[in-house]
Amino acid sequence: MAVVLIGGVALDGTNLWRHQQLLKQTADVAAHAGTVELAKGNSADEAYDRARAFVEQNMPSTWYGNLFGNPAADIRVVHYDPDSDTLDITGPQNAVLVQLHRNGNSQNPVPTFMLRLADVLTMGVVTDVSDWNVYTAGVTAFVGTKKCVSTDGLYARGELNLTSSSSFGSGYCLHSQDKIWMPQQNHFADRAGLSMPNLDACGSKCDDAANPGATAASFERNLIMEDLSQHLENVEQSFLGTSDTTIRDEFFQNKPVGDLSPLAAIGVDTSTISQRGETVNLSQSDFEALTAVPSGLTYNVSCTGGGKEIQFGTPNGKVKPSFGGGTVNVSDIAVITNCALDFGSDSRVESSVILTNLESSNASINASSGAQVGTSGGMCDPDAQSTILGKSDMHVPADFAGSNVSFVVDGDIHLSASSSSTTINHSGISLHASGEIKVAANHTFDPCNNPPSGLMPALKVIRHVEPTGNKFATTATN
Structure with missing residues (x-):
């Protein structure tokens, strides 16, 4: 049992890390693609469609399953304020937020392998480690550059x-x-x-x-x-x-x-x-x-x-x-x-x-x-x-x-x-x-x-941001 548990931590922990990285990179890429549409002067609907298409392109649902709790809420065109480092649903739409789930919200948690077997074989108190819950988010904003000032x-x-x-x-x-x-x-x-x-x-x-x-x-x-x-x-x-x-x-x-x-x-x-x-x-x-x-x-x-x-x-x-x-x-x-x-x-x-x-x-x-x-x-x-x-x-x-x-x-x-x-x-x-x-x-x-x-x-750039108070990568076990 000890060998199975140690192997399970190694194997399933690596699989958890892999899915965290996949979700984070996909969220960042999709948010960036949506923000490019905003930078081109296109509409919020076009930014949303572009972001969602990039989620599907990078993590096809036929392979990874459903990644959204609610697609309309998980991909949003919002306002990012660089001075306060916060997001808001009001104000000029200059950013795209993409949230991805492999948890209970999407009814698609990441299954474990050896830890699930260890859970079955464990005598006495049963601890459910059959799934990992993973959530991540990416935000990309179209904002003024901080490096240079347009007056100088x-x-x-x-x-x-x-x-x-x-x-x-x-x-x-x-x-x-x-x-x-x-x-x-x-x-x-x-x-x-x-x-x-x-x-x-x-x-x-x-x-x-x-x-x-x-x-x-x-x-x-x-x-x-x-x-x-x-x-x-x-x-x-x-x-x-x-x-x-x-x-x-x-x-x-x-x-x-x-x-x-x-x-x-x-x-x-x-x-x-x-x-x-x-x-x-x-x-x-x-x-x-x-x-x-x-x-x-x-x-x-x-x-x-x-x-x-x-x-x-x-x-x-x-x-x-x-x-x-x-x-x-x-x-x-x-x-x-x-x-x-x-x-x-x-x-x-x-x-x-x-x-x-x-x-x-x-x-x-x-x-x-x-x-x-x-x-x-x-x-x-x-x-x-x-x-x-x-x-x-x-x-x-x-x-x-x-x-x-x-x-x-x-x-x-x-x-x-x-x-x-x-x-x-x-x-x-x-x-x-x-x-x-x-x-x-x-x-x-x-x-x-x-x-x-x-x-x-205006002199602007497209950059990834992590607004204050927004939780971006969390994991938990059931």
Whole structure:
């Protein structure tokens, strides 16, 4: 009997462990498959069907029997809150929970072999060890990445191309869904990030020998990057008040409406303007004719006829007419336009949102040397952040991008080198491109650690989680 019992513990214990692993791996794989459907924008029903199909694919019921107590309750599309590490049936559905049973709930416990025989042969008190009860669960969530922040980094769906002699501070991230290419002598501080789905695409350049600090900074990551065309439409509709206005309201929260007399001077009826963020419809020529652009408002600027771009600053170095000049310095405003954007050498843009929805084969965001958007001196005030958004390429000089600023472009971004050997310093700058990003030499990039707003595209990953208070793998004997 002793030999039978010892053998039973070894044999049946191993079989128990095997079924625990099978159930756990199947639950994790099924939850991941369901969450992929959510990441693709598909419905909760499609996520459920995908998860259930993967359970059957990995542990066919014809071989393993029933694995559900109640399939409708054991596979659920739920909300996962990464801050509290909990699941909830309310809130945005961003996670899939899969629970699998081989116990009384499924009426399919794991049978024992030698322990069952020992139970039969044991004299006296009978202990029922004929079955093992096994339960497990897997949860996969589609959530923001914790490694990088969307307000501090260079993020490209296409290639991220660097030349040399740029530096990236601690907490600053570089990511490409294609590959990162850089020759040599770019410097990465401790805890800087350098990622792509496959590091082999970096060749020998993600190495300290070529780029100091790159070895520790490098990691493989598949970022699920938001569709930038759709993101721009959401931002535009929010500011124009044609959909949820949360993005607009958050931006204007600390930006009061300024003096409206420049608008009245060009014939705009200002008597109806009473709230911050309200939309003022202007032509390109009227906008450029303002002696000052009143703060706290959204300007919907239209280009018609031959006019195809808004001039910020003094155009082509010429002196602005005495009645104009308002676009040289703008702050605390939002501009939504179908015009291209041209920033003259004396233009300054701070604490503003400027979005062009012009779709063109040419760059729709251009600037002359000396123009600047954002703040200078490394200022990191979240309320003073600026965001430039466009549906076509952006080609700008090195000194155009200041600090505390983000660029979101559904196309390519080219940030050129300085015209001299001077290093251009940036703090809290982010570039998001659906195409490639090219950054020439002599830049430094440091983080501001400002929290992302709705103006920033989401950077998400699919990851397995074990929410607090959820019991994942338990075993018991009957």
